[in-house]
Amino acid sequence: xxxxxxxxxxxxxxxxxxxxxxxxxxxxxxxxxxxxxxxxxxxxxxxxxxxxxxxxxxxxxxxxxxxxxxxxxxxxxxxxxxxxxxxxxxxxxxxxxxxxxxxxxxxxxxxxxxxxxxxxxxxxxxxxxxxxxxxxxxxxxxxxxxxxxxxxxxxxxxxx
Numbered sequence: 001x002x003x004x005x006x007x008x009x010x011x012x013x014x015x016x017x018x019x020x021x022x023x024x025x026x027x028x029x030x031x032x033x034x035x036x037x038x039x040x041x042x043x044x045x046x047x048x049x050x051x052x053x054x055x056x057x058x059x060x061x062x063x064x065x066x067x068x069x070x071x072x073x074x075x076x077x078x079x080x081x082x083x084x085x086x087x088x089x090x091x092x093x094x095x096x097x098x099x100x101x102x103x104x105x106x107x108x109x110x111x112x113x114x115x116x117x118x119x120x121x122x123x124x125x126x127x128x129x130x131x132x133x134x135x136x137x138x139x140x141x142x143x144x145x146x147x148x149x150x151x152x153x154x155x156x157x158x159x160x
Contacts, residue, residue, distance in 0.1 A: 040106070040124040045131070047100055048122055049141070051108060052133060054094040057142050061087040086149055 040048075061083055068079045101107070105125045112119040118138070121130040 050097045058090045
């Protein structure tokens with residue numbers, strides 16, 4: 001009787017389970033995350049942010065391509081082709097972000113657009129939450145990100 005009360009008595013009282021099975025079950029329970037949903041990490045939030053920002057950036061760049069093509073700029077062919085390379089790079093990054101979101105089981109459920117904010121509802125595995133992105137933040141983040149894309153493109157061109 002005292003053996004049943006040691007620790008929680010679950011394993012000691014069960015004579016039907018082999019020690020190998022008990023050990024395998026304990027290892028499996030230790031290796032798998034608990035049923036409680038964990039919050040997303042910083043990189044997961046950044047992934048969701050990129051999922052929102054990259055399509056906006058792609059739209060901006062493609063609109064500029066069309067504006068340049070119909071303009072009377074002397075170097076419009078150069079500007080348009082450079083912007084097209086930029087748009088292709090952004091599109092590839094967006095595809096990668098979507099793939100990573102699928103792998104990490106992250107989904108944007110709902111986007112509510114207001115005057116100066118965007119309210120996003122998401123699920124991360126079993127965890128549900130929301131966050132807000134302001135338009136000022138979006139402008140700043142897009143500006144910085146476009147600058148990085150441009151710097152990357154210029155460095156690639158200068159290495160040729």
